[in-house]
Amino acid sequence: MDSPWPYVSGYDNCPEVPDPVPLTVKGTIPEWLEGALYRGGRVTFRSRNTSNDLRERYRTAEAVTPVTFCQRDPCKTIFQKFFTTFKGAAALGGSPLTGTNGNVVVIATANFPGLTDNPNETKKYNDGSKTNPKLRNLITTTDGNVLQQLDPVTLEPIRLFTYGDLDDSLKTGNLAPAHPCVDLETGEYFTVLLSFGPTALYKVVRVRQSSKGPNREPDLDVLAEIKSPRPTYLHSFAMTKRFVVVAHWQCDFAAWGLSVLWYGNAWESFKAHDPNVKASFYLIDRHAGRHVATFETDAYFSFHIVNAFDDGDDVVVDIPVYKDHTVIGDYFIDNLRNETGGKPPQMATLRRYRLSDITKHVSKTLASDSAPIPAPAKVDFELDPNINFELPSINPNRHLHNYRYTYGVNRSGENNTLLYDRIIKIDIDKVKSGDQKSAVKFWIQNQCTPSEPVFIPTPGATEEDDGVLLSIVLDGGRRTGFMLILNAQTMEEIARADMPEGKIAPHNFHGMFIPHSAV
Template sequence: MSSSCAAGFEHVPEQRTPVDLQIHGVIPPWLSGVLYRTGPGTTRIPTTADPSKVVEIQHWFDGLALHHRFEIFPGGERVSYRSHNGSDDLERQIAEAGRYPTLSFGQRRDPCQAIFRNFSSAFQAMRAMGVSSPSPSGINVSVTLTPDMPGLDAETLGLSTPSGARYIVAKSDANTLQIIDPETLEPLIATTYEQLDPRLDGPLSAAHSCTDQETGDFYNYSCKFGARWPTYKIFRIGGKDGKVDVLAEIKDAPPSYIHSFAMTKRFVVLCVWQAHMKRFGMSLLHYTNIAESIEQRWDPKLYTLFYVIDRKDGGLVGKYRTPPFFCFHIINAFDDPATDDIIIDMPVYKDNLVINLLYYDKLKNLNDENYMPMGSARRFRLPSPSLLTTRTATRDAIVEFTLAQSQIELPVVAPSVYSKPYRYVYGITRIHPDEHRTVTDGIIKLDMSSPSPWSTRKFWSKPNHTPSEPVFIPRPNGKDEDDGVLLSIVLDDQATRSSMVIIDAKEMKEVARAEMEVVFPIGFHGVWDGRKV
């Protein structure tokens, strides 16, 4: 029996011409702007030589990019939608080759293929712009989006809009970036962090960068493999001048799949959890996909490591350890004003087996034996780095609490409390954890100021509906942290159509929805640009 949400994992065509959506309820009159989202769209590609033969994309993270744009017009009486494929040229390459021709997250390969050459060419060709660079749609970048990422010159790119973002940058867990047009979503340029600064080499980076809400400074890391230990370079791109600074190099951490990291007002924290790559990262040269290169054997004695880097002056200022766990996303982090400690919250898993459960054949056929686990919110406390007698010593991190009964993923907090003390986090959940035929059946609101798993949570749900990541939009001049709305693209499993649902974040009640005529593919992340007028 197929999953109740299986339609959300099927191939979806693009919609380049904007279409108006049918509005139900009342959209708050103050809510106007653009919700951008990205994720997989193309999952089946007929081959050029024989169209009856199809290349099936196997892992959810490898579905070819489909970028989306929902525009809410002033007054809330009109919502338009459009989408644009992000990987047309890569799709043509796959059709001609009859296989996925480059580094992927989980596409399984014939070991007899010349995979070392394919892996090398995927990144060697990205080293310089011009003829040798891949075309803008010759790559697959479909995890996160950043409007007007610093370090890129909008005038040089020829981008200028009267309001709103000048360009959108799509990012993934590879050191690749795709610049797309904020209006049409057309891919414009394919580039890398290394092209912004040659020091930012290495094939891996974090899909989830961190951005200072006040200065616009942008933070991420690059990871380069070596003969033994890799080199993680934590870097900053200035929000005002676009200058690149390498804040620290970490050379004693194992190579790991790190999807996100944490940031407070004073520190960047790189958490190296147990998703370690075999052969010190060289396994990527053999498997050419991240999932199969990760060590499958879980070691309960192998610590998770926290590396703390000074945001202002750079340099490693502390190192911590804790019993092992796996994680995709950071909820939030902040400096404790009372103790000077660092607080980090994240949804954790007991091991990394979830990576191998994200193949399409599993997602489309969820059941009691094949079901999708979800993280539990856990709070870590890192004792103040100022109390360290030496920066090379490794101290124990403290686990303050774990909300084991409150499953959460794709977490989001209000922009006003990002990297600051906060209360509320929102994310997808399974309200009925024993019903395994869907990936998620609701949106949860947790109050992280209390470790109680029961009295501090609220839900939004609707029978036979599958929500996506919520995006928080604050009400202008709102006084409370939760004064605003959540936007989530929700699949009606029975009607096989989707809607952009608007939920009051304080009460967790639906206030309006903009209904589509088609299925929106279940994807990953989005970003709100409220400057559009």
């Protein structure tokens, strides 16, 4: 009897593991590496399904009842698993106590301003686990106006809430990027809320801790409102120390966004790609609270942004770009499960955009007291398209600053998989100098699918790439998984923590590491 295709196990449902399970460690884990890697020495594993009420409603109705990202059949696309539902908590009927009526699982974020359910003190659990006293709370976000609070140790869902619960003016927001922007130095949290209509409205929002203390209602400011004829699916955006940068690529909803309600899902609601429609970058002054400049470039699509930073009077934005949004359709599970006839998904290319002479454009905007006149964005460089790149990660200490190294996942073409099979390290300085060949290093293991590599710097490190990478890897050949620890400088394995036999780590995208020593 032929053995099953090793990669198909990544699309199976993942059973809950509510109690911590010790993992078998091979190699030596650095003594300083102590904390929690949120995904969905001593290493343990636990997982929770944070949408049990929603799953039960699906089972009872034998259909998907809320508005979803892709087709109504919940088994049709990998994005049903990762990008989930668009409706707000009230529309989902979520319980304020358990909050399991929504599937909000894309990104985990620590210490959301104003949440008080986990006070700033150590909490002990029946199994001996305890919270990090500097981890006040944990939330997850998706591509809708809905957030979910989880217990940071047990992952038990606590409640669903919306940005409208923080401020009534945000109740009309239909979508928000799954990836917020957080300034780790100031603790400020930013998002962009999209309201559908004949004129789409993007509200750039800042949430920060109240001056009265962490357990008080947070301070919330709408920094800018941007009107556009294009309501667009934005999975992420960018930020520098001076500006919020809304990258308005092309993935537009038809019928002013009402198509989502008509079709009941986003994928069927998108307009066809139009190469003649320019993509834009909107710059919002973080401190003055105003839309001060707009830049335009040729059409493209993206999910994620690597990093952005101020470079003199310019802003630099690094993005893994696709030619268009049809890549979303490439990720239907029926396609990815097709061992012999599956279509390889479109791959992303790393590209650097430069928004130049900002002071000049800001001055013109302030003088006219009207919407900024678009200026051309420049492309500084692009990585060889044959070296595809997604799920970017950098040293968190370089976030919002100039940097040299980025890490992600890559499809080699060497293995019979339609998803990623390598972890990649890119030396951006070498790419800029034209040395594409030696600019990249890889980790690969046969029949394995890595998730986003999360960079953790070595304490006291002076080199940017002095640290480790953590990735949850699906081992398709053994139908299990492991947490991989790589030396981020050499891309060589330091250690791994194997899951018990029979425990599957399905394909997963993002992760967040919270050290025990500080947050």
